[in-house]
Amino acid sequence: MSKFWSDLVQQLNPYIPGEQPKIDGLIKLNTNENPYPPSAKVYEAISRANNIKLALYPDPDATELKESIANYYKVKIDQIFVGNGSDEVLAHIFLALLKKESPLLLPDISYSFYSVYCSLYQINYKIIPLDNKFRINPIDYKVNNGAIIFPNPNAPTGILLSLNTIEEILTNNLSSVVVVDEAYIDFGGKTSICLINKYPNLLVVQTFSKSRSLAGLRVGFAIGNKQLISALEIVKNSFNSYPMNRLSMPAAIAAIKDEKYFQQTNTAIIKTRAELTKFLTNNDFSVISSMANFVFAKHKSIKAKTIANKLREQKIIVRYFDKPRINKYLRISIGTEKQNSLLCNSLKKILAE
């Protein structure tokens, strides 16, 4: 605390991301990164950096990147906003579209950055509890609100909503922006992007950090009605003209063009998720059915924190949240097949103790 700080800073409680360990050799199953490297075409694009004029500012409008995304999702370029990771995209969304007189609605168990953005931008929000099976119930969102945000699949539960359910929420709230945060949609869900022309209040957020294996390069985007997108452009251009750099953009373009590799790695992750779910279920865990690249599971008797600490001793990191309702659960990111075997072996040892 210091007299030089603004009043706002004195009130903020920042988001705390999962650990990025500085030592090598750990099996990192704590921040839902992709266990597979990005497409070889990404590295090829970067290796052409010698021809990239790094001394010049990047395209402030990120046109080529937007074109690639537009082409992939069959939308128009003015329906796309890109940012320095989906966290930056979300930050701009909160300020541009979710700060309203009536409260923003968000689930109690969800991406915990949401309430941090609300503090940052002094947004009035109301927490809607998930039901007793950790599900989002559309009827709970049929109350006075200025806007709505939730992840689909939800995090850290991994539970997917169907497009019908999303449409129900959209239809019940035609005067509110509804943000569907699809960071994990590619691991078995169906994206709501197909609904943007039908619902001008729908904004879909996605990222290259998970299914495209590019967390290290920070590329996220939002897709929706061009009116929503232009609000985001106004905020972005009042914050940083050039958030996207001259290496991340060609890398992301290369990633989105390599559909074959994308399908291959996603398929592998989905297969490993099924194997891990089976293993956990057979070993006295209850596992929530996940459509993300992680599972959320609790053991019938051993404390989650104990398991997390013992795994850490065996050089495997998973995420544990010391929060009401979910402090009995571990969130375990899906690794490679090999990492998954090592995880299962370690768990077997811990459970046998």
Added chain:
Amino acid sequence: MSKFWSDLVQQLNPYIPGEQPKIDGLIKLNTNENPYPPSAKVYEAISRANNIKLALYPDPDATELKESIANYYKVKIDQIFVGNGSDEVLAHIFLALLKKESPLLLPDISYSFYSVYCSLYQINYKIIPLDNKFRINPIDYKVNNGAIIFPNPNAPTGILLSLNTIEEILTNNLSSVVVVDEAYIDFGGKTSICLINKYPNLLVVQTFSKSRSLAGLRVGFAIGNKQLISALEIVKNSFNSYPMNRLSMPAAIAAIKDEKYFQQTNTAIIKTRAELTKFLTNNDFSVISSMANFVFAKHKSIKAKTIANKLREQKIIVRYFDKPRINKYLRISIGTEKQNSLLCNSLKKILAE
């Protein structure tokens, strides 16, 4: 405008950056980029990307990059904040440190993004006119204020303040944060970083975009008392945990380590600036003595806008600001020696018409 926008968005007038032309072959003297490419060591660092785990999130604390900067400027790591270009660093500074009850003071002729940040964060500010020779006069900043910001050298004038003058402003305002935006300091100025331990109210902002030839990779930083830095970290961690990516960071580290190349390119730019200043002075321009990588000049009779348009026809872009007090001036970034000859030849033709 849309009912979905927040009230704030409806009021914003974003910053408009200089054109980034999408056609090749133009001589780009409009956005103060470095005409020389970054150090070969930067490209070497990027070529090692095959060993960089792009699927993993970057270090949220950017520790290695901060260590390189700390080492270069002989400061402590907790006296450094880094961001996705100095525009992002500035944005966080405005929210964390410049939003106070009393107004923020800033010069009328200055980096025009400052007032945009004030709108974005609803900061009360007061504009202090430069004197009739476009100089910042310390006595004008000896008035009630919550904080102060100015560039040194100033932009778009290029006029440098001495460290004595900076100290006068700091001493007169010990209860206010004073931000010295040193984007152009390396082209002949002396940085205020040596004053941070003496003045806990001083925050210095720099960038890799100008003297380090890395505008394309978006790396900026601030140096000051650790209390100021921790306010920035709180805002950053409430906005985006990972603003710095896994390629920009090693590239910036390679750039700051190549002191020889840095000195070589800066010396070349300073030499070319002297040549251009001489040419302009000999050809009926009045030129403000610049310590930046641009000059600010007006012709005795031909309109600045006319000259800018005619240069554009000859594939040379310079910057013209249609703003009070400065609409007779051109801001011309310093190019390579060859670009400078082509510029001078084009100007000769235009003036002879």
